[in-house]
Amino acid sequence: MMRALLFFAGCLLSASVFAQSAAPGSAAQDRLKSLGADPVALRAAIDAGKKATFFCANCHGEDGISKTPDVPNLAGQNPAYLLEQIRKFGAGERKDQFMQGLIKVLKDEERVQVAHYYASIKVPPSVADNSQVPRGKELFSKLCIRCHGEQARGNELYPRLAGQKVPYLKSSITRYRDMTGVRNNQLMSIATATLKNEDITAIANYLTQMP
Structure with a gap:
């Protein structure tokens, strides 16, 4: 609910x-x-x-x-x-x-x-914890795909997330969830509000290994 x-x-x-x-x-x-x-x-x-x-x-x-x-x-x-x-x-x-x-x-x-x-530069995928990837994909598909795209490559309005480093992704998502960052975005705070720390880790590992 x-x-x-x-x-x-x-x-x-x-x-x-x-x-x-x-x-x-x-x-x-x-x-x-x-x-x-x-x-x-x-x-x-x-x-x-x-x-x-x-x-x-x-x-x-x-x-x-x-x-x-x-x-x-x-x-x-x-x-x-x-x-x-x-x-x-x-x-x-x-x-x-x-x-x-x-x-x-x-x-x-x-x-x-x-x-x-x-x-113009292609981004090589980073090494991920493969055990986290299926859960991360599930969460990304539910919460993030509408804005960031199926391949997490973003568009004119939303950033590319594919291939970013796990620590950067985790800290960014956590700041949006906790509303502790310099950048405030209501939509991101709502989308991430129910995520547990382990969920954020899973999403980060899914995104980092994407080309």
């Missing part, structure tokens, strides 16, 4: 969350799309984006594959989603002093190039 009520509440909230996320595209988003439609220009943007990401490698790893357990991969992320997160950090809508300082030095064109560069 509780799960049904939470799902119903999530449905009511999703329209407002979607509306907030789906605000009219900016000039940078328009530029992102135009580059994506031109293979030659896209290739040039990806090459330029790689050069612009030298400052990201210390935390997010070479080619956007994080070497630090609690730092997310950027590789394989949807470019429109990633560009919006870059904008939010630059505008102070997402709080991280270090990230804000780095992003503010990027010009709009460089931000677009960085988003396309990371989106």
